[in-house]
Amino acid sequence: MMHYDGHHNRIDRIVRPKETEMLEQEVFGELLFNKQKSPWIKLIKMLLIYENGEACVSCPVTCTEGLVELLDKYADTPELKHILMHCREGIDGDIAIGAQYLSEIQGGSDVQANRLEALEEDGVWRPYGSKFFCSATHADYAVITAKPQGSEDVALFVMPSWLPGNKEKEIRNSYTIDRIKWKMGTSELTSGELTFNGAVAYPVGPLDKGISNVVGIVLTYSRLTVGLSAAAFMLRAAREATQYTEFREVFGQKVNQFPMAKRQIDEINYFAQRTTAGAFKLYRDFLKTDGATSEEKSKLEFKKKQFKIRELIMLQKLVGSMDSTDVLRKAMSMFGGYGIMEDFSSLPRLYRDSAINELWEGPRNVLMSQLFRDMQSAKAWYPPTEFVADVLEGATQTLIETFAKELSEIINHPSLFVMDDATLDICARIDRFCTEFFHTYQDLALSEVN
Ligand SMILES: Cc1cc2nc3c(=O)[nH]c(=O)nc-3n(C[C@H](O)[C@H](O)[C@H](O)COP(=O)(O)OP(=O)(O)OC[C@H]3O[C@@H](n4cnc5c(N)ncnc54)[C@H](O)[C@@H]3O)c2cc1C
Known part of the structure; x- marks a missing residue:
C-alpha cells in the first residue's frame, strides 16, 4: 500500500506482484461476462480459475459478475451504461474490475445497520463515512450500500474508483484507503478500510430497494460462486492428495496401500464429487429461472421454483464452504508434515481461503x-x-418423509430469539438439518451424473 507519491500527493496505490497483474489481465481478457459467452463456458472457466486459488484474481471475478448482473438490470443512465460496457466488453482493451463494499464496523451481516450516508449535492450523489471490509480494493468500480440522507432505507450505488481521466494521475474519487487488513486467508487479496469524503456515486435501482437488490442479485451470484469455489478447492485437494499418496512410500509401501489412508482418500474424492455435482445441478436450475417471461413469473409454480433456488443457494454456501475446509484439512493430513509446508503444495493456502469462504457473503448462522x-x-x-419433495426429487419416499417431518417440526417453533432449552434444541436441529438435507441433494445430483 503506497499512500503518497514522491511529491506528497495522496494516491493510495495498491502495489501487487507483476505476475498477479498479468494473471488478472489474462483472466479478465476471457470476457467472462460478455453477453455472447455461454453461461456454461463461463462456469467451467470460473471453476478452473477457482482451482488455482488466487483470491486476488478470483474474488474480483466474483464481484465483477455481481456488478454486471446488477447493471444488466438497472443501467439506465449514460454513466451506468458506460460502466456496464467497460466490465462486459472492455474499452480500448481495458476490461474493468468490480468490487462490493457493504460491511461497516458496526455491522457486516446486518446491512440495515449501515451508517454510510449519501448526500445529493447539485444532482450528484456523494457518500460520506466509512466501510470496514473492502476487498478487491484495486478495482475500478465498487457496488456500495449507503443510506440517502434523512432515510432509513439502504440504497445501492456504483462508485468509480477514479473519475474519468484520473486513473493515470492516481487521483482517487474523494475517498481514502486508510489501511489494508492483515488477514489469515485470501492474503494476496487486499481488503481495505475506506473513508468516503463525498466520492461521486451513481444510484442503481430504486433507492428504497437497496437491500433486496444487493441480496437478490449481488449476493446471489457471490454465494453461488462460493459454492462453486468450494467444489474447485475440493477437486484440487482430492487430486493432489490422491496423487501424493500414490507416490509417497512409508514403511515400505505406498501410502494409498494402507486401508486407513485409502478410506480417507475415497472420502475426500467423494466430497469433491458430490459438491461439484451439486453445484452444477443448482446452476442448471438457476439458469432455468433466469430467462423466464413475465407471464411465467406471475405463476405460483415459478414463485416456488425461485424460492427453492434461493434456499438452495444459501444451503450450498453454508454447507459447501464448511465441507471445503474439512476436506482441505483432511487432504493436508495425507501429506503428513509436508501438508502444511507453504512451499510444497497450495493446500495450506486453499485451507485458509476456505475458512474465509465460510465467513463472507453471509456467515453460517446468518444463513x-x-x-x-x-x-x-x-x-x-x-x-x-x-418443498422437500421438490428439492429431493428422485429420493426414496422414506427419506423425503423423514426430512419433511423434521423441517415441519423445526419451523413450527415460533422464534429463534428466545433463550430457552427448546430453542437451543431447535438451533441444533437446524444446523444438522441443513447439512444432511443439502448432502442428500448433492448425492442425488451425483447419482444423476453417474
Ligand atoms: C477476508 C474478508 C474479506 C471481506 N471482504 C468484504 C468485502 O469486500 N465487502 C464487504 O462488504 N464485506 C467484506 N467482508 C465482510 C464480511 O462480509 C463480513 O465479515 C460478514 O458479513 C460478517 O459480518 P461481521 O464480520 O460484522 O460479523 P457479525 O455480523 O458481527 O457476526 C458475528 C457473529 O454473529 C453471528 N450472527 C449474526 N447475525 C446472526 C443472527 N441473526 N443469528 C445468529 N447469529 C448471528 C454470525 O454468524 C457470526 O458468527 C469480508 C470479510 C472477510 C473476512
Missing part, C-alpha cells in the same frame, strides 16, 4: 436464521412437505 425465516413465511403457499 441458517434466514432459511428458518423464509421457510416459516412460505409455509402457507409452499408447505415443507412439498
Whole structure:
C-alpha cells in the first residue's frame, strides 16, 4: 500500500506482484461476462480459475459478475451504461474490475445497520463515512450500500474508483484507503478500510430497494460462486492428495496401500464429487429461472421454483464452504508434515481461503436464521412437505418423509430469539438439518451424473 507519491500527493496505490497483474489481465481478457459467452463456458472457466486459488484474481471475478448482473438490470443512465460496457466488453482493451463494499464496523451481516450516508449535492450523489471490509480494493468500480440522507432505507450505488481521466494521475474519487487488513486467508487479496469524503456515486435501482437488490442479485451470484469455489478447492485437494499418496512410500509401501489412508482418500474424492455435482445441478436450475417471461413469473409454480433456488443457494454456501475446509484439512493430513509446508503444495493456502469462504457473503448462522425465516413465511403457499419433495426429487419416499417431518417440526417453533432449552434444541436441529438435507441433494445430483 503506497499512500503518497514522491511529491506528497495522496494516491493510495495498491502495489501487487507483476505476475498477479498479468494473471488478472489474462483472466479478465476471457470476457467472462460478455453477453455472447455461454453461461456454461463461463462456469467451467470460473471453476478452473477457482482451482488455482488466487483470491486476488478470483474474488474480483466474483464481484465483477455481481456488478454486471446488477447493471444488466438497472443501467439506465449514460454513466451506468458506460460502466456496464467497460466490465462486459472492455474499452480500448481495458476490461474493468468490480468490487462490493457493504460491511461497516458496526455491522457486516446486518446491512440495515449501515451508517454510510449519501448526500445529493447539485444532482450528484456523494457518500460520506466509512466501510470496514473492502476487498478487491484495486478495482475500478465498487457496488456500495449507503443510506440517502434523512432515510432509513439502504440504497445501492456504483462508485468509480477514479473519475474519468484520473486513473493515470492516481487521483482517487474523494475517498481514502486508510489501511489494508492483515488477514489469515485470501492474503494476496487486499481488503481495505475506506473513508468516503463525498466520492461521486451513481444510484442503481430504486433507492428504497437497496437491500433486496444487493441480496437478490449481488449476493446471489457471490454465494453461488462460493459454492462453486468450494467444489474447485475440493477437486484440487482430492487430486493432489490422491496423487501424493500414490507416490509417497512409508514403511515400505505406498501410502494409498494402507486401508486407513485409502478410506480417507475415497472420502475426500467423494466430497469433491458430490459438491461439484451439486453445484452444477443448482446452476442448471438457476439458469432455468433466469430467462423466464413475465407471464411465467406471475405463476405460483415459478414463485416456488425461485424460492427453492434461493434456499438452495444459501444451503450450498453454508454447507459447501464448511465441507471445503474439512476436506482441505483432511487432504493436508495425507501429506503428513509436508501438508502444511507453504512451499510444497497450495493446500495450506486453499485451507485458509476456505475458512474465509465460510465467513463472507453471509456467515453460517446468518444463513441458517434466514432459511428458518423464509421457510416459516412460505409455509402457507409452499408447505415443507412439498418443498422437500421438490428439492429431493428422485429420493426414496422414506427419506423425503423423514426430512419433511423434521423441517415441519423445526419451523413450527415460533422464534429463534428466545433463550430457552427448546430453542437451543431447535438451533441444533437446524444446523444438522441443513447439512444432511443439502448432502442428500448433492448425492442425488451425483447419482444423476453417474
Ligand atoms: C477476508 C474478508 C474479506 C471481506 N471482504 C468484504 C468485502 O469486500 N465487502 C464487504 O462488504 N464485506 C467484506 N467482508 C465482510 C464480511 O462480509 C463480513 O465479515 C460478514 O458479513 C460478517 O459480518 P461481521 O464480520 O460484522 O460479523 P457479525 O455480523 O458481527 O457476526 C458475528 C457473529 O454473529 C453471528 N450472527 C449474526 N447475525 C446472526 C443472527 N441473526 N443469528 C445468529 N447469529 C448471528 C454470525 O454468524 C457470526 O458468527 C469480508 C470479510 C472477510 C473476512
